[in-house]
Amino acid sequence: MNATLERQIISPRYEFDSLNPYQPSVSKTQQNFIDKIKLNIDNNSYTLQHSACPCEANDSEDVIVSEIDRYGIPLTSVVCNRCGTVRFDPYLDEESLADFYTNMYRKMYAMDVDDSEDYGDYIASQSSYSEKLLQFISDSLTPASRLCEVGCGGGGSVKFMQERGYDAIGCDYDVAALQAGRRFGVKHLYYGDLSALPAEQKDAKFDLIYLHHVFEHLDQPLKFLQDIRQYLTPNGKIVLIVPDISRIDQFGHLPALGNLLMYLHIAHKYNFSVDGLYRIANRAGFSVENMEFGSSSKSSSPWSSSPEIWMQISPNMTQESTTNLELSSRSSKMLKYLQRTEALFSLGLCRGQIAYKLSALASPNKIVSKLRRMMS
Ligand SMILES: [Zn+2]
Structure with missing residues (x-):
């Protein structure tokens, strides 16, 4: 084909x-x-x-x-x-x-963790996006809100939400991650997806379902959104946080700055565009309510400083498509953007690469210590 x-x-x-x-x-x-x-x-x-x-x-x-x-x-x-x-x-x-x-x-992916201390760090690092998530959806939650993280891994974010007083659960297919999370005292972690929740959570409806760096792994993202709608309360929201390849020239993890190849890896079937996410959401019967560009955190892990799309969607009651047609004229620019970025990357001239070099120059101590290491 x-x-x-x-x-x-x-x-x-x-x-x-x-x-x-x-x-x-x-x-x-x-x-x-x-x-x-x-x-x-x-x-x-x-x-x-x-x-x-x-x-x-x-x-x-x-x-x-x-x-x-x-x-x-x-x-x-x-x-x-x-x-x-x-x-x-x-x-x-x-x-x-x-x-x-x-x-x-x-x-x-060198993510196999046997050592329980590593898991403690991993679980702690997940709280960085939780804080940002609460800011992103601040006015749509109440103290009684029920939350679910799909693809929760070790459940660090679920734990964070529970400590903030929310009734939060998480689900994942990674047995080792779930077990480690439970060892670290995270409650309400379940194996599988929402359709596999145990009896005590059956018929559960959530005010917020969120997916942090999970949606791009799904084989059938449209079907996923269509299926998950039944687990939302009438005013429930879904938040999708995915990598953003339309800003890779600007900031992020140094080896990936301007380097599209780093974003193409077997586990990520998709690298969504904003327009693509809009269209999938609309096809599945959702409206886009809020969107932001940015990153999860500047510090918790190298990749967490890379560009992301944050999108909040909710079931579309009017059944009308809200596709923003202005977006579609932007979409065909992705290919041109990627080609231009590759050309600049190969010359070391992406905006983010230049900013990095300038920041290195601004801290001469770094250069001196590097020279010392080279000469010793
Ligand atoms: Zn498409």
């Missing part, structure tokens, strides 16, 4: 080269898992299947922009010229994804 699509590979480093494959800088353990995944794709143990952009565009509006992910795994990325969302297409089918998340994901 992709054979007929237009190709505008961002730059030669995004091309798959079987003779001279891309070498990511990862540990030996990570590389072993990367090799396993490549082998699984190569020998068809993993099945790749096509799916259209959830904005409802025609496939013919897709343009191929990359043939590898940041680990050198041969996955094709396309940008949807209707909404600007970038996605892997084709992508792992359901069975392959289940194996990937159960047996590969945490180890391959």
